[in-house]
Amino acid sequence: MNYIPGNNQDTIVALATPQGSGALGIIRISGNEAFSIVNELFSAKDLVGQKTHTLHFGLLEYEGEIIDEVVLSLFRNPKSYTGEDVIEISCHGSSYIQQRILQVLIELGARMARPGEFTERAFFNGKMDLTQAEAVADLIASNSKAAQQTALKQLRGGFSEDLQKLRNELIHFAALIELELDFSEEDVEFVDRTEFMKLITTIKSATQQLIDSFRLGNVIKNGVRVAIIGRPNAGKSTLLNALLNEQRAIVSDIAGTTRDTIEETLNINGSIFRLIDTAGIREHSSDYIENLGMERSKSNAEESHIIIYLIDSTSKDDSYLDWLIPFKDKTISVLNKVDASDSDQVVALMEEKTVKISAKQKTGIEELKQLMYQMAIGTEIQTENTIVTNARHHDILLRIAESLDDIQTGMQSQLTGDLLAIDIRRCLHYLGEISGKVEHDRDILGTIFGKFCIGK
């Protein structure tokens, strides 16, 4: 975190409402240039002299193109959500319109907000009237997507709550171990090691769940990596363009045109997908550069959350590539050019993950998008389980797991309490690093004095 309040900051923009659904959408732009940027698009009047907390109706126009009829809500610093100059643009609920407005605002100098960045700015500008505990949760999890703020807020609270619970239970046992060490002369009962082992196992499985949730968390935060893979000239670039509604990759009919990896960002239902178009895969290519591109394709496929395996259904060569089999769970078979062929002959990798499209005619594209969303995020985001989104947290969780392993090993080898306590302390420390409560000696002593009758 390098945010220094009052310093020159980028002007940031993001969709504040879920994408696609609903009659209206709100795009929020915040920063020093919010007014000047929107002013360039808003044709009805000059925003420069307008007061804070006023509404303005009119058209957004860019280079002669009318984008939408909108209402602007103006908030001047510091009387805004972030404490900066903010404009909220209420536009129509079409995802095309929303994407277009975002695009134009970005072209004019705004940048896409990082997840949680509005809240982060609000926090640092002293705008957030949160309890301090909530402030921590906010800082820790400044990673939710603006578009899913409400849903993710719950997740955020849940995360530190879960850990707090584990930490409290561990503190209870740490107290018992410490009791043995500091009060061995006293007439008190000591640790039931079997119970302690049980607790460690419980904490371990909870930790493992959190660690596992990182994959999904990472997807929510950093976007879903999607590799588009297919034989040369299967139409990968055309598909990319169809998904993005624009012309980006070099499209030609000569096989093997795309040699560089092209990465584009796509927003499906408010989640970010990173599309990677890769060089076509041919099993026998003598072209050195093309070989390089294919190497890259393979590694892209491995690193991706989703692989779109694009098959030219007009081509006789419809066999899938052997090396995709290990990835079949994350692969969507997309039969392209269905408008020009009798696609029934085509064999896909997995039937339930097959979509028929025509990239050129733009048919089947929406169906493909929804399948991508289902696979990457789908039902998981609906669950009440806590999701870890932050790489640092993930790293700390791994250390917690490691210290739990050490505790288990120590217990099994009858390690003395003072050494066992070190692993427990490490575990508590790392739990504290996430929940922000690094000091635990007082909690431990408090537990001891509260629960046991000590003292001569």
Next chain:
Amino acid sequence: MFQEYDVIVAGAGHAGSEAAAAAANLGNKVLLITMNMNTIAQMSCNPAMGGIAKGQIVREIDAMGGYSGIVSDKSMLQFRMLNKSKGPAMWSPRTQNDRMLFALTWREMLEHTPNLDFYQDTVQGILVKDNQVIGVKTNLGHEIKAKAVILTSGTFLNGIIHIGEKQFGGGRVAEKSATGITEQLVSLGFQSNRLKTGTPPRVDARSLDYSKMEIQKGDDIIPGFSYRDNVPKLDPEKQLPCHITYTNTEVHDLLKTGFDRSPMYTGRIEGTGPRYCPSIEDKINRFADKTRHQLFVEPEGFKTVEIYVNGFSTSLPEDVQYKALTKVPGFENVKMFRPGYAIEYDYFPPTQLKANLETKLIKNLFFAGQINGTTGYEEAACQGLMAGINAHLATKEAEPLILKRNEAYIGVLIDDLINKGTDEPYRMFTSRAEYRTLLRQDNADIRLTELSYKLGLAKEDRYQAVQEKKSAVASMIESLKQTSINPDDVNPYLEKIGSTPITEKQKLAKIILRPSVSLEEMVKEVPVLKDIINITNINNIQQSEIQIKYERYIEKEQEIVDKINQMESLVIPDSFDYNKITALGTEAIQKFNKIRPRTIGQAGRISGVNPADIQILMVHMGR
């Protein structure tokens, strides 16, 4: 009639005595003022020194050249190494002491200390000029000048003693309290508060039936506290035993009949008592489901029949104390010498101190012991030692000596006090130290003697001994790490202790890492070891073994500590304006303004400051 002193120490308890000794041994002209020359270094409460965490402190005091360890060794009537079944970091020496001999030995040692004068009088206030202390004034009307003053008032400041419904002023039973100092300091801007502590009844050994109690004997080997080998130790055969007995529900019921006359429950006592040293009435009240509580029956000395009933601290009326005691097994015919009592006294919340124990408000004025909210002889003594050293350094305008948390329990204690403060009497526990494996009783000399030697406090003989120990241990560890042993040589020993035999040559250090292996045992059982290491010095063998066994754990501790220390290296500029940070809570702003932490790490240790506040601070400092 008085010269101008370098250092005046007011109060001659454990803190005052150590302070006076340290300052005098460092070459200062020191005056020790006490109300009563006959009660120098009184043990006001239990007749014992050391114990878990406290024993480590006594060893630290000794390693630095303080007197508490030597005095305890010379006056012990029983020695036990507590926690022997736990790891070496937990081993804690403890002595039962002859109360009178203890005080007498202290006085003797102080009288043999050069540069140290005594005067029997009561300090009534300090002399201040330009926010700097310049001396003290006394009840007898003397104004005595000094460059530095150390106040070690114990429980004497406005002390009030409670026994049942009776209440009277006093610093200990039959001793007057001290008045005037609190009032003056408050008028100078200090904050003061009340604490409470208590002590149990003393009884006549001739009236007890020990056959109804468990006996608790001393150890067969007495290493003692002092690292100096010329301190005579008690012959283990001559130790006196303690005894253990228990209360029961009948005792509890009798005690409850006095609750309506208890100063604790009728609101006459305002001060906060320690949670870990509760009175017997508090024990039966707070832990009502416990049907018995342990009592330790401790002899007060070789030449007296007086017995200290440890665990029975109380301020209930004497008749209730007496009646309840008669229902304790072995106490049926008990005769009471002195009733237990509670005492309330003033302390000055220690957040008003700098790390050298000097007050933030008045230059060269130092506080040590219970005046800082601590409890325990050991806690008091080590503060006295540090105050004595730092008063010396302050008058020489030299850098203060501040022990770090990874150097000594003393460092943990003072760091806790000045940063977190305390609202109950503060006692040391090993769990307060994040470097517990490092802060052992066996290595206090390695940790601290050189430091003190360079200051001029620890003498040449101590320093030489530590240097020899260090190099002998280092070379032994080196040999153990370099030398491999044949299966034939070591397997008989391994089989004997039920440890898996080795199949090929293995480094000795690796074998020592096994939890069940003891190097001390191994040198006896494996003859070839004689050729590899010097087995004559048991202490060095133990030390080498501990260091090898603990190495990995010390690294783990270090891992956590490093993380915490990253915070310690983030210095907060003196000019930092907390008021301007809108995101900070009001309470945090107040705390930061009051304590003015030097580092982010210190800021994080302030009680009432939340992690969120620290993160906000860090962000504002550009981190």
